[in-house]
Amino acid sequence: MTQAARITPPRALLLLVAGFVVWSSAFVWLYGGLSVGCAFGWDRITLAGTSALRLGLLLIWLVHVAALGWLLAYSRAVRQAGRSPPFVTTAATALTVVALIATVWTGLAIPATTLCI
Amino acid sequence: MRRSPAGFRPVVVAAAAAGLAGCDGPLSTLDPAGPAAATIAGLWWAMMSGGIVLLTIVMALLAWAFLRPGAGRTTSPRVWLAGGGLVLPAVVLTPLLLAGLWAGERLLARPGVPGIVRVDVTARQWQWDFVYPDATPAVSTNVLHIPVGRPVDVHVTSADVIHSFWVPRLAGKIDAIPGHVTVVRLAADRPGVFHGVCAEFCGTAHAHMGFTVEAHAADAYEDRLRRLGRNTR
Known part of the structure; x- marks a missing residue:
């Protein structure tokens, strides 16, 4: 039996908020990372053809996008396992998709906009 | 023809005057006197235009629902939800986001500009x-x-x-x-x-x-x- 198939109904409720918890984590880490990076001058260090700060922010963003991708696959597996209420698992999957789109959207400006002055 | 309740017109005029009074005067962001303020005012007008477009579409749909009851019944709720909740805001808000980012970049105090x-x-x-x-x-x-x-x-x-x-x-x-x-x-x-x-x-x-x-x-x-x-x- 897979881990997703063993998930119990109360735990399935956590999946409803999990996507946007990851989104908010991405937002806080990007916001905080930008401020700390500018304060320490990480934008003036060049790494792989770009600034270390931009690279770090892109990494934070990609880690969160990957986490949401995994969460989406997990939510779908829980829904297909059929042991939790269909409404909860369908809503959880839909909310995770929306959180994934929002996280991708939030990070699209990272490669293009000015980081520090 | 039905007449409006007494006092309705003065109230509307007073409310409009109070609102529009903020458009002029020594602290008006809508009366820019320099390039940075003009960029901000331009963004405000873009957002105002986007807001008018959204409001007009929503009000037109509302009027349609009142004047032709049941006319939208042939369209599935999923289309209404996705169209009104995702597509419509995305089509209006995406250009506004891009305009906001563009304006933000223009306002930055970049070093190296001559004559600072x-x-x-x-x-x-x-x-x-x-x-x-x-x-x-x-x-x-x-x-x-x-x-x-x-x-x-x-x-x-x-x-x-x-x-x-x-x-x-x-x-x-x-x-x-x-x-x-x-x-x-x-x-x-x-x-x-x-x-x-x-x-x-x-x-x-x-x-x-x-x-x-x-x-x-x-x-x-x-x-x-x-x-x-x-x-x-």
Whole structure:
């Protein structure tokens, strides 16, 4: 039996908020990372053809996008396992998709906009 | 024909007048006198236009629902939810986001621009002290002197609590934070007197913590700084 198939109904409720918890984590880490990076001058260090700060922010963003991708696959597996209420698992999957789109959207400006002055 | 209730028209006129009164006057962001303020005003108009487009579409759909009851029944709820909840805002908000990012990039005080004038500002309860490093030791209080047509980088800090430096007709606002220096670039494209305020509540006399910006032609500006320097000594 897979881990997703063993998930119990109360735990399935956590999946409803999990996507946007990851989104908010991405937002806080990007916001905080930008401020700390500018304060320490990480934008003036060049790494792989770009600034270390931009690279770090892109990494934070990609880690969160990957986490949401995994969460989406997990939510779908829980829904297909059929042991939790269909409404909860369908809503959880839909909310995770929306959180994934929002996280991708939030990070699209990272490669293009000015980081520090 | 049904008549409106007595007093309805005066109330509408008074409400419209009160709202529109904010569009003019010495602190109007919609009456820009420099490039930075013009960029912000342009963004405001873009957002206003986007808001009108959204409101018009929503009101048209609402009127359609009232005038032709059941007309939208053939369309599935999923289409209404996705169309009205995702597609419609995305189509309107995406250009506004791009316009906002573009405006934000234009407003940044990038170094290396020729002809920049520097002014150091210290906010304190309840006044603004201006120092002109290019013309040491010129200082002024509650009146900022700038040259017309040149970018002015205002380096802002605070001696006590958090304040905010704002000249609505010349640029956006910037916080004055104790122990930290923030920079806002402003410019005036015509001579004149422009009003500024503290835009962050800073105590009992916050509302009276105003100042003025006097934009002078090049010669008059140099002359003004020389006189300020003599007064300072």
